[in-house]
Amino acid sequence: MAGTGPDTNEPDVGDDWALFWVKLDTKPPTYDWQYPAKNIWVDDKIYSPGSRGFPTVTVFYQQRCILMANPGITMGVWGSRIGEYQDFSLGPNDDDPWFYAIDTSDTPTIKWAEAQRNLTLGTSAGDFSMGGEVTISPSDVNAFKQNNSRSLHTRAVTLNTDIIHIEQGGEKVHSTSYLETRDALTSNDISLVAEHLLQRKIKRIVILQTPEKIAIALADDGTLIGFTYNNTRGDYRDVSTYAWWEIESQGHVHDIASHYSIVTKEDSLYLTISYNYSEAGPNKYNLEHMPYPSRTFTQRVTQTSPILLLGPTLTAQGVVLLDSWIEGTAVSNVIAGLEHLDGMEVAALVDDAWTGTYTVEGGQITLDDTNISGSEPYNGVSAVGLLYKGTLKTLEFVAGNQRGVGFGTKRKWNRLFVRTLDSSLPVINGSLPPDRTPDTLMDIPEVVRMGLVDHEMRNLGWGDGSVLIEQDRPYPCNVLGLYGEFNANNS
Template identity: 25%
Template sequence: MARFVDIQTNFTTGELDPLVRARVELKAYDNALEAAQNVICQPQGGVTRRPGTKFINELTGTPANGVRLVPFEFSVNDSYMLCFTNDTMFVYKNKALVHTESGTNITSALLDNMCWTQSADTLIVVHEDNPPVKIVRGASDTDWTISTITFDSVPKYAFSLVIFDTSSAGHLTPSAVTGKVELTSQHSIFTSAHVGQYINVQPQGRARIVELVSATKVNVVTEFPFFDTSQIANADWELETGYETVWSATRGYPRTVTFHQGRLFFGGSKSRPSTVWGSKVGLFFDFEAVEGLDDDAVEATLDTNTFNAITDIISGRDLQIFTTGGEFYVPQEGLSPITPADFFLSTTSRNGSKEGVRVKQLESGTLFIQRQGKALSEIAYSDTQLTYLTSKISLLAGHLLKNPKRMDIRRAVATDENDLLLIVNSDDGSLAVFSLLRAQDVIAPSEFTTTGTYQDVGVDITDIYVVTTRTDSGSTKYYVEVFDDNSLTDCGVIGTTSATANMAHLEGATVNVLSDGYVEANQVVPGGGTVTFVNPPASNSECGLPISVEIKTMPLNVKAQAGTRIGFRKRVLEVNALLHQTQNIVINNNPVPIRTLGAGALDTAVVPFTGTKVLHGILGYSTDGQITVTQNAPLKLTLLGLEYKVSVYQGR
């Protein structure tokens, strides 16, 4: 029987996929966890209990039919979280509901796959089954205007091309060979229906009709110049008709939208799902290409050997287009802007992205959920290879992705934070949370669960909002909540000196109760929703749903001269837990004392502890030799590392 001492200095791998359980040779194994539930991995290496959530309000109407969170940053001091339900928009600011706007014309059926972008005070919302909507914030938090966008011009496309018979039209005479040209026919053939249609000429020349002057005269803009200004015989020219606006109730509307380099870009539509359109520079609602100048409107279609319905479009280092069949971008040389002459699409990868899950940008690259919903990938530009490269972010934690339906990112603002990528899973209502520090190649996933399910997540600069389902008096309700660093419970109510708390939104539920930081006995919220504190608070209180915390190490990989001992029976004799500002911790079902007894120690808040706590006397042998850290009270916990002494039985 041999004894060993081992230490896990950090948890920067986060929760490891069960498929990698036997890969003890991986460096990631030594820093991994088998379970990381309701904790966040810190950049310094430790894991800390996640914040609780503060209850804001119940969503009225029909949120069960669809809900969507959309951030809106109006100014440095004014930012909002908008929550859309059927024909209604709830406006949140500073973690509180400030306004409700009805009549949005955005129905439940549009919410799952709608897309949006913002510029200054204007939010543009698109869906292929609905005319693009413009939402403008006015002079105050309660002043919002919602209207359908009126375009100055819309691009055209020949869904059914018809060649107009010009055999009896006589000859045609151009006033110039290129640019804006006046065309005069020998006979009266032109009508207002021909505006937007095309004239083709032999031996060369193609022009689009932009204005009807008379039945014999039209103004055109050349797409390919005429050979000269001599008369064109009736047998040498033809009139192409059948062109119509690409966005309409008949043909559908844009699928995705973004601003990039002074243009408004739409990606895909119901009838043309693989086409990208860009407005004129500075004229966001003018999409009709006229002269082909550098600031004119642009258009390109993804013509590849696969079907590429555009799922998202985003302004990054380049204009990036995500489709069901692959990822593309618009190449630009140096600082050169996009122009009609060089607007084409180049392939990045052939993964495909999932519709309805908006892509998110990091400093290092762009993150997206692959089409089947089973992998999280990143596209990043390589300065050495001068191209985009794709990597699997979820390679070691793919089990946490369970049919993702929403995704957002909270960027780090302090040295003890990583970027947090939050992904809502449809299958079980959990949150897959990836703690990312890409500069140091840190990818540390964990899982957030709650009493109920997560339906959506959105980030207002630093505030993380969620829509959850909870049970209230036996009924399922939809609540808007926000993660709060001062909260230790979910869907909680934080109070001051009141002897009671109004928990009407959780009638019948068992809740944690804290008074001045002291943990009282759990209570079942009675009818009427009033929870009464046993010890009325002098300064602060909190009531809310319990949060289940679990930190479980990988099976101990004790190495001896004969090789690894992962399959032998082991017993953990002693655990040294390195803690920071911790009030409660349980190791392998053994509570670890934190409170120092003395005068006035009871019935008061536990003083946070920083240092090493030693636990002896852990009984029983197992082949895994794992350490499980949990909690039995809603208090602070930050685990920096674990050192343990292990006895290995080399028999069978």
């Protein structure tokens, strides 16, 4: 990304920005730094005889490049000269590079580092806090162990002021934060409610911070797990709230990364993914982009009797909840240009209308007729991709019981209201709520109900009181809450 004119160094300032490739006629300035052929700093200081190896953890802190965790000196930390990130020639002055070896009774390894007020190091033996009285310098540096939380060798992420990291073993996620009452960093397990999800073990976490703070974890089996986390600090105690969910995908995800877009002003998730994955290989790798779901959009059909106003489709606004979806054009029931989905079952929309699921053959699909007498073939803006189902299930709802606890009793919702915002109809305990509103003409589709809508369901049957909400179509579904009349059989 670069400016198309002189002195352009910021989006929306000066000339327009454009993407272009730059051919390097010579090797980049950091080549010798990364590839240590005849590099004095690497050979003599870091790489050195004895096979100490390259640093495996890096972070920028107090205008220095901090390198650490060489295989041969696992608790060694190297700081560059202030403002000169390739200069590691040790010296006595405050701005000179420095080296510090953290002494411990065992032989742990630094796994990650995060720069906050102090430098926090996650190791295989616990978290350490590293700093100085003023700033870290050759004559002013110290490190103290804070807790015994063991870390996995993968990058940690910071959410607000808390450091989120994976525990050694990959089956727990911890939050490291400063606890004033103890004057130390404390590490808390925030995955207690997700043990069934983390049995598959996770190896990486990335954060999407704008517009909402969401963490995405990559599991060893190539699946994704999401969670939200918030820590509210009070005068007497901290209150942590978090929620976990499973993300279903038809492919095997190999790696993930997050990226902030200067165009949309939002974070996006990027995935390296294989379909029909085989450990024996060979596999085809795809780079996929998962943008944050659009929260604001306009309804395509606006009824102002007797005039009907047509706006942009949901597809044109990017509001399509399909994996690997692509926008195109349906011409006489045929949608082409789907070579990347060959042999796979896909779902298709035309002008926001649901047309069904199909198998891609030869890079195209042929849509079924609408089965409406006298109707025309499908022609219009299409969206084709991999269909998935969004699922939300509440915990068992337990009401009071005069004879004791309510567990084991038969319970049901006499009337249940599910409140949604700018959403299509959800499936509630296996049934759709009423799907028409009186003020809409019968020949006008209602793909999305704009605004707040309370969907009423009656007599949902005897059970444990839990509610299952599903969305099996590629339309928005934002559930805000539920309420109603509940009955328990206490006999």
